[in-house]
Amino acid sequence: MVAPVPRVTLVQDRLGPVIALITSLAQGDLHPDLPVIDGDPELEAVVLGLQMLAEELAATRAAMAGRTAELEALNNGLRRLSGLGNLLLSCDTSSEAYVVLGRAAREMFGLSGAVYLYGASRNVVELVTSWGEQSMAKSFPPADCWALRRGRAHYASASGTEIPCRHTSHGEQCSAICVPMLAQGEALGVLHLVGTPDLGDDAFTELGQRLAVAAAEACALALASIRLRERLEDQSLRDALTGLYNRRYAEETLLREIAHAKRESSALSVVMLDLDHFKKFNDEFGHDAGDVALREAATVLVESVRTSDVVSRVGGEEFLLILPGASIEAALQKIDRMRVKVKALELFQHGRQLPPITFSAGAAAYPANGTAPDVLLRAADKALYEAKHAGRDRSVLAIA
């Protein structure tokens, strides 16, 4: 008679492979060798169940790892975005902001890109900064960009069917994204990012695209803020009627230019200029006519000087010209050319022709007539007074 097999052995034989499988899983091996179980449907089901659980666990782990990497990338992106926002807010001028933007965007996206802003006419967007290896168009009509046409981000993948923007010269070999830069409901321009042929569709993950949109938004707000500040600053330095600089700006400039002339031992002339009989002109033809005369005369003055010269309106009909590097003789020649042009102006107001205008001018030179701003201005003022006294429509040089 065969001795019965002890019960404990039967259980061990039956469950041994399952226990080994569970042990492997517990040790972190989610792809263990599966025991072959024949003729034991229940155990086969247990093994299959464990296998399916292991597969799901492995898939969940992989998904979690991907999600973690994505969150880390998002975190990095947000940190850089926040840094970019802070840097942009610290910028004093638009040009400073463009430099900051170019550097930060290159670091943030690691791709080539550019920022284009609308020109004054809004018929064209112009390149203000670019980064990376890919060449960028200097300017293009807004109609060439799908993002600007539709007012939302436009992504064209290297392998996709989306139409690339016409302004991008990289065609269909590279993925590219354009994001309109919107601030306070107005499109300022577009952020353009381009991948490489090697990267293909991988140049822009969904997260990367979202980051580009957030970056464009942050940049637009910062640039709008800087522009507003610049405009207000400019307005505070300009005369509203003529668009010329005002007295405050002229005084600051004169101080700076005197220091510069002193440092460089260069010439500097200042001219006080006053329209003749302006009160009478105003009384006879009205203030609107006077405004016409002031605006037209201002235009002639601005068009007659170099960009380094400063023309300002410092009183009712009184102008101050600061001419860095100009000798008193050169200044005189310049004023006389202006005089001819101003006198030749044909002024009209509401279809009515106004009489010609003239001006008197007094010129003084640094350092011959003074080395301090107030001294120099007094000398020019005195010369102007002499020009008026001598019959107007003339220029007088200050006596050294």
Next chain:
Amino acid sequence: MAQEFTFDPIGPDGILKVRWTAGVVITEALARAALVEIAALTKGRGVPILADIRRIKSMSREGRKTFGDAGAVYTALALIASSPVTQMIANFFIGINRTTTPQQMFTDEGKAIAWLRQYPA
């Protein structure tokens, strides 16, 4: 691929019956092939489906996922299982694919059909 599964003609109850053949491992490719044929038979509208998996060997994770993502294909899904292995597969499929579309395991085909009849064909 057509040998791995067959379809019973759709009867007046509108239930589509898919029968998987013996020893089949339902892979992603097989699952996709089945879904293409189901879509062709139902012209893309959702119908109650009875899936007879009593004789399959197993179903890969990708196969489970492919069917799990195809909820729009059916209005209700009855899985017919018999052995402990196929019951494990059916229960696992239903447990993992959490969906609002009704799905249930049966060991009796008659009960499965009765249950499916309550859903729109």
